[in-house]
Amino acid sequence: MAAPRTSLRLVAAIWSGSTRGIHGLGGAAAPEGSQKKGKTLLQFLSDHFYDVEFLREYLLQRQMLKVHQENRFQNKEWIRPDERGRFPLEFSEFPGVPVEAVDASGCAINYDGLDNVLLLKELRSLSLRRCPNVDDWCLSHLHPLANSLQELSLAGCPHVSERGLACLHHLQNLRRLDISDLPAVSNPGLTRILVEEMLPNCEVVGADWAQGLNSEPEEQPQDRASPVHV
C-alpha cells in the first residue's frame, strides 16, 4: 500500500509543480529526501523530452479516472475508494469514530456539498486542492469548522480569490494553510503577507511573497523585515 501511495503523491506534485512553475509545492505533498532529487530529475527530463512529459500526463490521466476522495479516521489510516469508486466495507463499522481528515482534491464539490463536510465537528485537515467549484462563497461557509480545523489546502483552485482567503480568519486554530497556485488571486505576494498577518499562528505555504518582484535575491530579506503593519 505504501509504494503506490508515494508514487501517487509524487505524480501529483510534479504535475502541479511543473505546469505552473511554482517552486516549493513539492514539500507539501511528497516525502522529503531522496524523492526530492528524483522529482527534480523527472521534472528536468519532462521539460526537455516530450516522451517523458507524455508518459507523465498518461499516468496522471489514469489516476484521475478514479474517484479521488480519501478519508482518514482518528488513529487509523486513510480509507480510499477502489477503482470503481466504491468505499470498502470497513466504512460501516465506523459510525461513532470521528473523521479527522478529508482529502477532496480534484472533486467537483461545491457550496451545498460542503454542508456534509461541515457536519464533521472534529475535522482536523481538509484538502480542497484543484477543486473546480470551490470559490469564495465556499470559503465563507467553512466557519463552523473553526474549533478543530488545523490544516487547509486550497492549492490550485481556480475560483478562489483574496476575498475568500480573507474570510479564513474565522479559522483561528489553523496551523497550516496552503495557498499556492491560485490564479484568481490578483496579487499573490501581497495577499500572502496580509493572510500571514491575519492568522498569526498559521504557517502559510505557497505564494512566495517575492513573486512579481524584480529585485535581486539579496534584497528579499529586507522586504521581509518590513511587512505592512496592522
Next chain:
Amino acid sequence: DRTAGRWRRDWDGKVSEIKKKIQSILPGGAWNPLYDTSHLPPEHSDVVIVGGGVLGLSVAYWLKKLEKRRGAIRVLVVERDHTYSQASTVLSIGGIHQQFSVPENIQLSLFSASFLRNINEYLAVVDAPPLDLQFNPLGYLLLASEKGAATMESNVRVQRQEGAKVCLMSPEQLRNKFPWINTEGVALASYGMENEGWFDPWCLLQGLRRKVQSMGVLFCQGEVTRFVSSSNHMKTTSGTEVTLKRIYEVHVKMDHSLEYQPVECAIVINAAGAWSGQVAELAGIGKGPPGTLQGTRLPVEPRKRYVYLWHCPQGPGLEAPLVTDISGAYFRREGLGNNYLGGLSPEEEPDPGNLEVDYGFFQDKVWPPLAQRVPAFETLKVRSAWAGYNDYNTFDQNGVVGPHPLVVNMYFAAGFSGHGLQQAPGVGRAVAEMVLEGHFQTIDLSPFLFSRFYLGEKIQEQVII
C-alpha cells in the same frame, strides 16, 4: 344657392391646401413617411417598466423567467439615462446583509445571497463569459451601546429564526478578534458570519441587462412623461363611491427632442428609484383630498448620500468586515492597498438637486466618530468621494411592493431607502409573482403593499442606537 356659394369659397381654400400637400409628397418635398423610428419604443407592450436600474431589470428578468409560455409577455424597460450616471444602483457601495428586524427583509436578503451565489446559473447567456461579482464574504459588524443592546439581541433572535448566520459578540470578544477596534461605549456587537459582505453592483446590473436582453425584453432610452388612463366609477360594498383607474397608454419622450411615442400597455411597473414619487404623481396618485386613499401620495423622495474613499496605511487588516458604528458612521475595506470606503447618514439632509460632494461633512461629522472607534483612522487621507441618491421612503424607510389599490395596473418596486440593491432579486420575483399569479408565492410581502400608507401601518426597522 347660398350653400352652393359657401361651398365654392371653402373649395378655393381647400384647393390651395391640397396643392401644398401634393407638393410635399412629391420627391423633394418635406413629407417623408419612411423615417427612422429605431430609437422609438414599440407601439404596444404588455408590461412597461419605468426605470432600468437593478430593481426594474430584476422585475423584467423574473417576469420572463416565470412566464408560462416562452414569449408570452412583451416587456419594455424605459430608462431615462443609459449611462446610469445618477442611478442609485451603480453609486451604491454594494453591501448585502441580513441584519434587519423585519422578517420579510431578512428573507429577501437571504434569497438575494443565494441568487448572487448562483448567479452564473440564473443569468447564464449562451457564449457569454461568466460573471465575476467580486463578492467579499466578510460580513457586517453592527455595534450597539447599552441603550441599544436589548434591541440588538431581539433582532438577532429574529434573524437566526429566519436562518441568517449572525452571532453576538461581547466587547471582550471584539477586542480579541479585531484588535484595531476601540470598544469604549460598545456593549454588544452582532456579526454576520456568512452570506453577508459586498460586491460589484455594476457587474450585477450588466449581467441582468445582458440576460434580460437575451430573453427578449426591449429597452428604450426615454422619459415617461404622461400616463393616459381610463376611469371606472364603482361603488364599494359599503356604498362609498370609488374611481378605479387603468393606465392604457404611456407616453415615452425621447431625449433632447419633443418627439414622443405613445406605448399601449396593460401593466406599468414603477421602478424609478429616487424618482418613483414623481412617476407616481404622473399617474394621478396622491391627487385628491388629503386623508383619503386618492389623496395618499407615494412618499418616496430622493435623498443625497455621500461615500468617501480614503487611504490609511495603518488601518484594519484583511479581515475587516463592514463596521457600522453606534453613531451611524460605517466603513469597509476596499481592495488590498489599505483603502477604505465609508460614510454616514446625515441628520440635516443636503439638497438633492445635484450630486456634488461636501468634503466638509467628512471632516466634521464622519471622521470624528470613525477615528474614535478605530484609532488607526486618526491618520488618514481622503482620496476621493462621490454622492448618490437614496430612494428614501419618508413613511417607514422600507420598500413599496405590489399594486396600487386605485390605479389598478400600476405596480410598485421602489422606496427601499438604501437597501434596494441587496433585496432586488427577491423583490423582482415577488412583483413578477404578483403580476402573473395575483398573489405572493415565495416570500409574502403583503406588509409592503401601498395601502399601508393610507391605513397608517408602519413596518419600521428597529434601529439600534
